[in-house]
Amino acid sequence: SQTIHQWPATLVQPVGSPLSLECTVEGTSNPNLYWYRQAAGRGLQLLFYSIGIDQISSEVPQNLSASRPQDRQFILSSKKLLLSDSGFYLCAWSYRGDTEAFFGQGTRLTVV
Amino acid sequence: GENVEQHPSTLSVQEGDSAVIKCTYSDSASNYFPWYKQELGKRPQLIIDIRSNVGEKKDQRIAVTLNKTAKHFSLHITETQPEDSAVYFCAAAGRGAGGTSYGKLTFGQGTILTVHP
Numbered sequence: 001s002q003t004i005h006q007w008p009a010t011l012v013q014p015v016g017s018p019l020s021l022e023c024t025v026e027g028t029s030n031p032n033l034y035w036y037r038q039a040a041g042r043g044l045q046l047l048f049y050s051i052g053i054d055q056i057s058s059e060v061p062q063n064l065s066a067s068r069p070q071d072r073q074f075i076l077s078s079k080k081l082l083l084s085d086s087g088f089y090l091c092a093w094s095y096r097g098d099t100e101a102f103f104g105q106g107t108r109l110t111v112v
Numbered sequence: 113g114e115n116v117e118q119h120p121s122t123l124s125v126q127e128g129d130s131a132v133i134k135c136t137y138s139d140s141a142s143n144y145f146p147w148y149k150q151e152l153g154k155r156p157q158l159i160i161d162i163r164s165n166v167g168e169k170k171d172q173r174i175a176v177t178l179n180k181t182a183k184h185f186s187l188h189i190t191e192t193q194p195e196d197s198a199v200y201f202c203a204a205a206g207r208g209a210g211g212t213s214y215g216k217l218t219f220g221q222g223t224i225l226t227v228h229p
Contacts, residue, residue: 032216034216034217042199042222042224043219044156044201044219044222046217046219049216059113090155090156094217099144100146100161101158103156103157104155105154105155106155
């Protein structure tokens with residue numbers, strides 16, 4: 001069966017520090033991969049999506065970047081965090097085409 | 113790109129009543145519409161979905177209806193129970209460049225459903 005792992009579960013980082021959140025998927029090949037952000041427990045905003053290695057689309061201009069160095073690995077990064085980067089970050093995967101997205105456990109990021 | 117609007121933002125019902133949440137979407141090419149339930153502090157999980165080739169789908173107490181002409185779809189929960197209390201999200205699979213979709217989901221803002229015993 002397919003599983004998605006996302007870590008860490010919680011993170012407190014000072015303003016201006018770097019960020020690296022990692023997500024891996026097991027049990028499937030060539031998944032679509034996504035990073036969403038959820039502020040204040042509402043509204044899932046799509047940040048990045050990827051259809052293959054090194055193929056990443058950014059949905060909104062922001063202080064974040066994403067990379068996909070391997071087929072089932074998706075990384076969310078920032079060089080310098082802002083207070084506004086605080087939120088609940090969710091990684092997700094889906095099969096190709098219009099199908100259900102499966103979410104990871106999420107990372108609650110607090111920038112202080 | 114796709115834009116999804118969801119209403120109401122909060123919904124409070126008595127146990128046993130029905131609850132209805134409505135969404136509209138902007139991209140007429142979208143053809144997949146899932147609904148997710150998210151409990152406090154947890155990940156969203158799919159509860160039901162519908163594709164554009166059908167107008168209604170039902171799974172026990174949950175049903176979804178789709179009107180492609182009007183570009184809106186709705187979630188119906190009957191005989192609500194306290195454990196139905198959660199945030200519910202609708203979503204639509206939009207289209208990327210060249211008309212391809214890649215399964216990219218755009219979500220509504222969510223509805224906080226509270227079911228009072």
